[in-house]
Amino acid sequence: MKTAIAKSNRVTRFLRTTDNQHKWYLVDANGKTLGRLATEIAMRIRGKRNPQFTPNSDTGDWVVVINADKVSIAPRRAEQKVYLRHTGYPGGQRSTSFNEMMKKHPERVIQLAVRRMLPKNRLGRKLINKLKVYSGENHPHSAQIPEILNIET
DSSP states (O other): OOOOOOOOOOOOOOOOGGGOOOOEEEEEOTTOBHHHHHHHHHHHHHTTTSTTOOTTSOOOOEEEEEOGGGOBOOHHHHHHOEEEEEOSSTTOEEEEEHHHHHHHOHHHHHHHHHHTTSOSSHHHHHHGGGEEEOSSSOOSOGGGOOEEOOOOO
């Protein structure tokens, strides 16, 4: 008994990094919720909104975030959230609370949130470089003419 194999005319197309046109987006984080902001940024950087999305290739866009010091989080969550890191020495685990991190390095809060939503491989390490975060209104990327991206939170 023979089984018929259906032939399809569809062809899987894989987009190369050089074939993609990368856009630049500008996001104002003033009053936005951290998690909702980070998920939208991660999807733009990864390229999931691109119709030619290819999982193993860089098809994403560049994102510039301004006013990182004005990002919001639930008040109780701000007290509970802790960032952990390790020095590499025995007993070298260090912790920083969300409020301390916002005082010292507000842009690092958004960078860490987005980095943890990207793949944990060399592609993810390449993609995180497409995120530019600044704590104030000014940014040096005006020559790229970024589109303003409205993120509803």
